[in-house]
Amino acid sequence: MRRLLPAALLIPAASALAICILGPGAAAQQPGRAIDLRPPFEAEVVADLEEPWAMTFLPDGRMLVTEKRGSLHVVTQDGQVSEAIAGVPEVDYGGHGGLGDVALHPDFARNGLVYLTWAEAGEQDTRGAAMGRAKLDLNAMRMDAFEVLWRQAPKVAQRNHYSHRMAFAPDGRHLFLTSGDRWIPETAQDTRNNLGAVLRLTLDGKAASGNPMYDKGGMTAEIWSYGHRSPVALAFDAGGALWETEMGPAGGDEFQKIEKGRNYGWPLVAYGDHYKGPDIPGHDTRPDLRAPETYWNPVISPSSMIIYSGALFPDWQGSALIAGLTSQALIRVSFECPLAFREICEVERFHIGNRLREIEQGPDGAIWLLEDGDKEEAGRLLKLTPRAIGRG
Numbered sequence: 424m425r426r427l428l429p430a431a432l433l434i435p436a437a438s439a440l441a442i443c444i445l446g447p448g449a450a451a452q453q454p455g456r457a458i459d460l461r462p463p464f465e466a467e468v469v470a471d472l473e474e475p476w477a478m479t480f481l482p483d484g485r486m487l488v489t490e491k492r493g494s495l496h497v498v499t500q501d502g503q504v505s506e507a508i509a510g511v512p513e514v515d516y517g518g519h520g521g522l523g524d525v526a527l528h529p530d531f532a533r534n535g536l537v538y539l540t541w542a543e544a545g546e547q548d549t550r551g552a553a554m555g556r557a558k559l560d561l562n563a564m565r566m567d568a569f570e571v572l573w574r575q576a577p578k579v580a581q582r583n584h585y586s587h588r589m590a591f592a593p594d595g596r597h598l599f600l601t602s603g604d605r606w607i608p609e610t611a612q613d614t615r616n617n618l619g620a621v622l623r624l625t626l627d628g629k630a631a632s633g634n635p636m637y638d639k640g641g642m643t644a645e646i647w648s649y650g651h652r653s654p655v656a657l658a659f660d661a662g663g664a665l666w667e668t669e670m671g672p673a674g675g676d677e678f679q680k681i682e683k684g685r686n687y688g689w690p691l692v693a694y695g696d697h698y699k700g701p702d703i704p705g706h707d708t709r710p711d712l713r714a715p716e717t718y719w720n721p722v723i724s725p726s727s728m729i730i731y732s733g734a735l736f737p738d739w740q741g742s743a744l745i746a747g748l749t750s751q752a753l754i755r756v757s758f759e760c761p762l763a764f765r766e767i768c769e770v771e772r773f774h775i776g777n778r779l780r781e782i783e784q785g786p787d788g789a790i791w792l793l794e795d796g797d798k799e800e801a802g803r804l805l806k807l808t809p810r811a812i813g814r815g
Contacts (some may be wrong), residue, residue: 518582572628733788
């Protein structure tokens with residue numbers, strides 16, 4: 424049964440800037456006037472899932488939702504969860520790995536193609552991310568003729584930092600894909616592999632012509648930008664610019680525009696430090712390396728992101744909305760921050776009370792969240808809609 428979250432779970436958490444609590448224009452409040460610190464939304468629990476990881480909306484308003492252990496489901500907006508869809512590839516479950524992202528082909532209405540990412544087992548106890556696609560038959564609830572289009576290489580023994588988030592370019596001709604450093608920092612500066620990078624591929628998973636190192640061939644030809652640690656989200660804004668957020672080491676989670684051919688510095692520079700070992704120089708020591716637009720210390724542990732464009736929350740249009748894991752929060756980043764003396768900054772943070780794995784915008788502008796969940800506790804599907812006026 425669907426239910427509302429307790430109001431106590433939805434109080435905005437304190438943040439580094441006063442504007443994050445008070446909101447735009449709060450400094451102009453009249454003396455004695457109460458400041459409303461309640462979130463501008465109500466959160467409804469729609470469904471319970473087992474370690475959900477990603478979701479995307481079908482044209483009919485239903486959702487495709489992946490579960491980390493390897494299941495893909497159709498979920499309705501009133502909380503009905505289907506049996507697992509057949510034909511999904513076998514996953515290497517553990518650590519950060521399992522079934523990952525899900526996205527519809529830009530021409531899904533005609534061809535029915537669905538893209539998935541997952542952790543794939545290799546030889547001698549290694550594994551790496553993979554990406555592929557198949558035609559979705561919703562009547563038979565199966566994926567037909569699944570084909571692997573891309574693989575992370577080399578495969579390694581660790582189960583960390585797959586990243587494997589997808590975003591189709593606005594023109595529908597290219598697929599951008601994140602590939603983490605696999606917990607081996609030096610891979611992010613080695614452009615002979617496709618680790619620690621944002622990749623630009625054709626819709627068939629090949630390196631796209633026009634990539635900055637396309638003429639070098641091989642995995643190098645796939646790279647659009649590099650020097651990334653754990654890039655966990657990609658989103659295009661209304662002007663066609665690509666934005667990314669990634670996890671830093673011990674501190675220094677990043678939010679930044681992704682630009683063709685740029686080196687984003689990991690592990691040469693960072694706003695955080697190694698968990699073990701020497702300190703990492705800051706970005707100010709290497710102006711030749713691309714610094715983030717904003718970063719977080721303490722970390723927020725981002726997991727996913729959208730650029731909001733809906734009508735239900737007009738004040739949030741054009742903002743980046745980021746789901747946080749350890750922060751257990753929905754974080755809004757604005758591209759207009761005059762009071763922060765910089766262009767881009769966090770302006771609001773709403774504490775949800777559980778680790779957030781995924782965020783998506785619904786067809787009507789509602790905001791949908793997936794909680795992380797674990798082996799013992801379900802990950803809830805939440806729907807955020809505007810709070811009724813006068814309602815506590």
